[in-house]
Amino acid sequence: MNWTFDYFWEVLKGFFPAALMTLQVTFLGILVGVGLGIIFALLRISKNPVINAPAKIYIFLIRGTPLLLQLLFIYFGLVHLVSLNRMTSAVIALGIHNGAYIAEIFRGAIQGVDRGQREAGKSIGMTNMQIMRRIILPQAFKRAVPPLGNQFIIALKDSSLASAIAVQELLLHARQLASATAMTMEMLAIASVFYLIMTSLLTLLANATEKRLGVSDHRA
Amino acid sequence: MIKIRSLSKWYGKLKVLDNINLDVAPSEVVVIIGASGSGKSTLLRCVNFLERAQKGTISIDSAEITTRTKKLHLIRQEVGMVFQHFNLFPHMNVMSNVIEGLLQVKKLPKAEALKIGEELLEKVGMSDKADAYPSMISGGQKQRVAIARALAMNPKIMLFDEPTSALDPELVGEVLYVMKDLANEGMTMMVVTHEMGFAREVADRVVYMDEGKIVEEGQPSHIFDAPQNERTQSFLSHII
Numbered sequence: 001m002n003w004t005f006d007y008f009w010e011v012l013k014g015f016f017p018a019a020l021m022t023l024q025v026t027f028l029g030i031l032v033g034v035g036l037g038i039i040f041a042l043l044r045i046s047k048n049p050v051i052n053a054p055a056k057i058y059i060f061l062i063r064g065t066p067l068l069l070q071l072l073f074i075y076f077g078l079v080h081l082v083s084l085n086r087m088t089s090a091v092i093a094l095g096i097h098n099g100a101y102i103a104e105i106f107r108g109a110i111q112g113v114d115r116g117q118r119e120a121g122k123s124i125g126m127t128n129m130q131i132m133r134r135i136i137l138p139q140a141f142k143r144a145v146p147p148l149g150n151q152f153i154i155a156l157k158d159s160s161l162a163s164a165i166a167v168q169e170l171l172l173h174a175r176q177l178a179s180a181t182a183m184t185m186e187m188l189a190i191a192s193v194f195y196l197i198m199t200s201l202l203t204l205l206a207n208a209t210e211k212r213l214g215v216s217d218h219r220a
Numbered sequence: 221m222i223k224i225r226s227l228s229k230w231y232g233k234l235k236v237l238d239n240i241n242l243d244v245a246p247s248e249v250v251v252i253i254g255a256s257g258s259g260k261s262t263l264l265r266c267v268n269f270l271e272r273a274q275k276g277t278i279s280i281d282s283a284e285i286t287t288r289t290k291k292l293h294l295i296r297q298e299v300g301m302v303f304q305h306f307n308l309f310p311h312m313n314v315m316s317n318v319i320e321g322l323l324q325v326k327k328l329p330k331a332e333a334l335k336i337g338e339e340l341l342e343k344v345g346m347s348d349k350a351d352a353y354p355s356m357i358s359g360g361q362k363q364r365v366a367i368a369r370a371l372a373m374n375p376k377i378m379l380f381d382e383p384t385s386a387l388d389p390e391l392v393g394e395v396l397y398v399m400k401d402l403a404n405e406g407m408t409m410m411v412v413t414h415e416m417g418f419a420r421e422v423a424d425r426v427v428y429m430d431e432g433k434i435v436e437e438g439q440p441s442h443i444f445d446a447p448q449n450e451r452t453q454s455f456l457s458h459i460i
Contacts, residue, residue, distance in 0.1 A: 119270055120307035120366075124321035124373050125297035134324060138311050 011177070012190065018173035019194045025090050025159045025169060030152055032095025037102025044107050055103065062100035068161050070097055075165045090162035098155050105147045109140040142213045149206025153199050170194055221246045221408055222267060222377065227276035229262060229432075236262050237273060238432035244377070247406040251419040251440075254429035255455060260412045263429070264379050267410065268299040281376065297325060300370030304382040306362040308354040308369070315341070315350040318369045325373070340368040344398050360391030364398055371402075378402065380411040416459060420444055428452045 044055035062070065071093040078084050078092075113136050121131035163172035174191035178184040222244040229237040237259050244250050252260045265271040267278060269285070269292055277284055285295055308317050315337050322333035341347045344364040349357055357365070363383055370378060380399065384392040396418050403409055403422050413419065419426055419440060426443040428436045428451075436449040447453045 114307075116303060116305055116307035117309065119301075120303065120309070120369075122270060122293065123268060123296060123299075123301040123303075124369065125293050125325040126321070127293050130324050134320070135309055142311070 011187075014177070015170070015173060015190060015194060018168055018170045019198070021087070021167065022156070022159050022169040022194075023198065025087060025094065025162055025167065026152075026156045028091040029094030029098060029159065030155055032091060033098030033102050033151075033155065034148075036095060036099030037106055040099060040103035041106035041110060044103060045110060059100045059103055062097055063104075067093065067097045067158055068164060071161055071164060086162070086165050086167045089165060090159070090167050094155060094158060094162075097158070098151060101151055101154075102148065105144050105151060106140065108147075109144040110136060112143055113139045145206065145210050145213060149203065149209075152206070153202050156198055156202060157195065221248075221281055222410070223277075223279040223282075224263075224267075225277045225279075227263070227266060227273045227278065229259075229266070229271065229273040229275075235432045237266070237276075240276070240432075240434060242427065242434065242437075244408060244410060246376075246408050248424045249403045249407075249409045249411065249422055250425050250427060251423035252410065252412045252427045252429060253414070253416070253419065253443075253455075253459075257431075258429040259432040260429045261381050264301075264381050264410060264412050267377075267379055268296050268301055270301075293325075297321075297373050298376045299379060300373060300375035300377070301379045301381065302363065302366050302370055302383050304385050306354075306359070306366045306386075308362055308366055310354050313351050313353050314346060314357070314365050317354070317365060318372050321369065321373045336372060337368075340371055341365075343371075343401075344368045345394070358391055359387045360394045363387065363395045367395075367398055367402075377408045377410065380409065380413065382412050382414070384413065384415055414459070416444065428455065430455070 040055045040058060043051050044059065046052045071090065074093045074096075075084075075086065075089040078089060084092075117135050117139065118131055121135045126134070159169055160171040162169050163175070166172065170191050174187045178187040181187070222242075224240055224242040227237050227240040228235065240259075240263060242250075242263075252263065254260045262271055266273050267280075279285065280295065280298060285292075309320065312320065315334070318340055319330075319333040319337040322328045322336060323330065326333075328336075338347065338350070341350055344367055346361060346364050346368065349361060349365075354362055354365070367383075383399070384395050387395065392415065396415060399409070399411070399418070400422050411418075411423075421440075423440050425437060426440050427434055428443060428447075428449075430451050436443065436447060436452045442448075443452065444456065447456060
């Protein structure tokens with residue numbers, strides 16, 4: 001083991017592009033996930049069985065199978081239809097996977113808004129769409145922030161599974177270095193620190209968002 | 221103004237409303253009293269179609285309204301409602317709550333809506349709290365804002381569903397004061413309440429309900445001082 005400062009610094013610098021890839025995959029995956037989540041939450045809430053059935057099926061399938069399996073399905077499956085690079089496959093898989101959980105988070109948040117709110121909106125003549133947009137969704141989003149923050153942290157860690165299809169993210173990079181230098185513990189430790197920093201930043205962001213949205217919750 | 225004919229609603233075997241017939245004339249204040257489960261809140265909520273009865277009809281201003289009436293939300297503009305638990309929009313401040321209907325439903329420009337909002341807040345005595353959020357004001361204040369919000373739509377009728385039941389006793393007066401004022405101005409009102417003092421003072425007619433039926437109705441002096449029906453007498457003896 002010949003650690004010199006220069007060597008350590010070189011190794012560290014090498015981790016940054018991988019960390020960036022992790023962030024990119026996570027961020028894009030979350031974007032897709034939130035988009036799908038909102039759509040499927042609203043579909044799932046509908047009382048019309050034709051509308052809520054696809055949502056129920058999607059949520060059932062995605063929550064019932066491992067992310068790794070879904071990732072492999074998408075990568076090896078889609079490769080026949082469209083030429084997708086690995087990062088895109090990872091983003092799609094992560095997005096679809098998180099979408100199911102986020103849909104349930106939004107559904108819970110929407111249904112958790114007090115029934116009286118809907119009634120008050122109706123009583124002043126608002127349409128169902130107006131009530132959803134102006135009254136229910138703003139309150140639901142606020143409620144959804146803590147579980148969403150949690151889900152985003154999970155998504156960040158799940159991005160490590162993209163290593164299974166050779167996306168050059170943090171974990172894959174650490175393992176490649178580990179096998180090249182035989183310094184497994186050191187490389188994994190460095191990757192751990194990177195993950196910890198990123199999840200901590202996410203947590204801070206989630207807390208700040210919660211606080212900012214809680215402006216209307218003051219007590220006199 | 222309101223004609224209710226043969227209104228009935230049931231859940232399985234339970235009859236919540238049993239063949240209700242009731243008229244409310246313009247500018248009349250009708251107070252409905254009764255025990256919990258008597259159907260009085262359900263009756264009120266049927267008038268603005270928050271609940272649907274299985275049988276019977278409701279006409280507002282001679283226009284019969286059924287479940288098949290298109291644009292039910294437009295009809296609801298004519299019927300204002302004040303809820304027991306206020307139901308103010310917590311993510312909006314007091315002024316925004318009051319003008320929400322004006323902006324979204326009546327599609328008024330903001331300046332005009334604000335002007336109406338200011339007048340109404342003045343009327344209910346909440347002008348100085350226009351920027352406050354619902355979580356910062358007391359129950360009585362919340363209810364007065366709720367009344368202003370309902371009045372903003374310029375309804376023909378105001379429905380009050382136990383407006384003071386969730387309030388601490390010392391806050392009840394300020395709400396009843398606003399309601400009395402409204403009655404004196406000639407608003408047609410249907411009020412479900414346990415506040416017998418208010419009923420005696422403000423009601424044109426008192427209706428006593430029990431088990432989904434109207435048992436007795438008449439002027440306050442008749443109901444409170446000389447109830448004819450045994451069940452009415454029994455109910456009042458427990459309340460007063």
